[in-house]
Amino acid sequence: xxxxxxxxxxxxxxxxxxxxxxxxxxxxxxxxxxxxxxxxxxxxxxxxxxxxxxxxxxxxxxxxxxxxxxxxxxxxxxxxxxxxxxxxxxxxxxxxxxxxxxxxxxxxxxxxxxxxxxxxxx
Numbered sequence: 001x002x003x004x005x006x007x008x009x010x011x012x013x014x015x016x017x018x019x020x021x022x023x024x025x026x027x028x029x030x031x032x033x034x035x036x037x038x039x040x041x042x043x044x045x046x047x048x049x050x051x052x053x054x055x056x057x058x059x060x061x062x063x064x065x066x067x068x069x070x071x072x073x074x075x076x077x078x079x080x081x082x083x084x085x086x087x088x089x090x091x092x093x094x095x096x097x098x099x100x101x102x103x104x105x106x107x108x109x110x111x112x113x114x115x116x117x118x119x120x121x122x
Contacts, residue, residue, distance in 0.1 A: 005068045012039070012065050024072050029080075032073040039066035 002021060004010075011018035014027075014035050024032065043066050046059040108116070 001064065001067055001071060005064060008061075008064075010061070010065060010068065012069060021068060021072075024069060025076075029073060029076055032069060032076070036066065036069045036073055039069055042066070 005021050010021060012021075012024060012035060013019075014031065016031075019027075024035075027035075039062065042062050046062060111119070
């Protein structure tokens with residue numbers, strides 16, 4: 001779908017003007033969501049049954065635009081979630097390492113001078 005959009009030089013209308021697929025990837029989620037809502041309305045309008053006329057290429061392009069925007073939006077959401085989870089894991093690991101260091105420090109502090117000297121010599 002993305003490849004097809006790129007080959008067609010697909011442009012998506014937005015408040016910023018016509019945007020390429022690459023430009024869409026740089027938008028914040030809120031703007032992508034607004035564009036997706038607008039395109040969704042267009043798709044729903046074009047999906048109304050008309051038994052006299054066949055679907056035109058513009059309707060297919062509108063559907064492709066919508067699909068591309070939704071795909072980019074969902075991909076960005078997933079990446080944001082992965083980044084947040086990775087940051088949470090790193091914060092947890094850092095906290096554990098900090099607590100472990102404190103426990104090791106307190107363990108060392110409880111040793112006698114002789115034990116500490118012996119550890120230094122080793």
